[in-house]
Amino acid sequence: MNYPWQYDETAQVGTDYRDESEVAAYDERMQKLRNTDVEAADIAKALNLSANSTVWEIGTGTGECAITLAGTVKHVYATDVSPAMLEYARQKAKRRGITNVTFAHGGFLSGFRPDHPVDGIVTQLALHHLPDFWKLKAISVIANSLLSQGRLYLRDVIFPSATDDYDAFFRVVIEGVRSQAGDDVAEQTVQHIKTEFSTLDWILEGMIARNGLTIIEKREEGFLSVYICEK
Numbered sequence: 001m002n003y004p005w006q007y008d009e010t011a012q013v014g015t016d017y018r019d020e021s022e023v024a025a026y027d028e029r030m031q032k033l034r035n036t037d038v039e040a041a042d043i044a045k046a047l048n049l050s051a052n053s054t055v056w057e058i059g060t061g062t063g064e065c066a067i068t069l070a071g072t073v074k075h076v077y078a079t080d081v082s083p084a085m086l087e088y089a090r091q092k093a094k095r096r097g098i099t100n101v102t103f104a105h106g107g108f109l110s111g112f113r114p115d116h117p118v119d120g121i122v123t124q125l126a127l128h129h130l131p132d133f134w135k136l137k138a139i140s141v142i143a144n145s146l147l148s149q150g151r152l153y154l155r156d157v158i159f160p161s162a163t164d165d166y167d168a169f170f171r172v173v174i175e176g177v178r179s180q181a182g183d184d185v186a187e188q189t190v191q192h193i194k195t196e197f198s199t200l201d202w203i204l205e206g207m208i209a210r211n212g213l214t215i216i217e218k219r220e221e222g223f224l225s226v227y228i229c230e231k
């Protein structure tokens with residue numbers, strides 16, 4: 001049911017990923033900064049995926065992870081709220097001859113849903129687009145879409161509780177990003193802190209537990225954290 005207070009998740013916060021020029025620039029930036037083969041292998045292992053598995057990636061972006069995972073599993077559903085991101089990802093899959101990924105319009109809160117519970121759900125760098133109350137709803141959708149013992153791989157910017165001085169923490173993070181990835185990515189990090197909805201670890205962990213998921217592993221990777229959770 002759509003309530004009058006339903007959050008409009010198609011309105012982007014921070015970078016506007018509906019903008020076609022931003023989509024190509026994002027893909028190029030990520031290709032330089034990340035190793036998708038390593039990421040997909042880590043996700044497949046963390047989620048216990050096999051050739052029979054079905055996976056749902058929420059906030060697929062340019063589709064790199066979904067397309068790479070497609071080589072390991074039976075089927076991937078890959079959704080995003082940005083039509084421009086989805087079109088870019090579809091074309092990429094076509095160029096690479098990948099036929100077992102369904103790209104569809106939808107977000108954490110609305111739109112496309114797989115028609116049966118899945119073995120694994122992946123979401124990277126996307127949940128922070130929702131304010132906290134709506135993150136709780138998003139994790140409820142995730143929990144309800146997993147098979148029993150199905151797993152979630154959640155990677156995002158999450159603020160740690162183990163600091164008393166967030167300004168000092170952010171300064172160190174931003175300078176670390178600057179030395180590794182340059183001034184543009186450092187400025188995007190500033191804008192992320194200023195305008196997007198990254199949450200605190202203890203709040204996120206409470207939301208995960210309330211939705212009946214168990215955290216079986218947590219990793220802190222600088223500014224990013226990975227949560228591997230089981231239903």
Ligand SMILES: C[S@@+](CC[C@H](N)C(=O)[O-])C[C@H]1O[C@@H](n2cnc3c(N)ncnc32)[C@H](O)[C@@H]1O
Pocket residue numbers: 009010012017018030058059060061062079080081082085106107108109123124125126129130
């Ligand atoms: C920073 S990109 C990350 C893309 C990809 N997951 C990656 O790791 O490169 C964030 C993506 O989340 C999408 N997004 C924003 N809000 C969303 C929502 N409510 N539900 C699903 N996807 C969303 C954006 O359109 C964008 O494609």
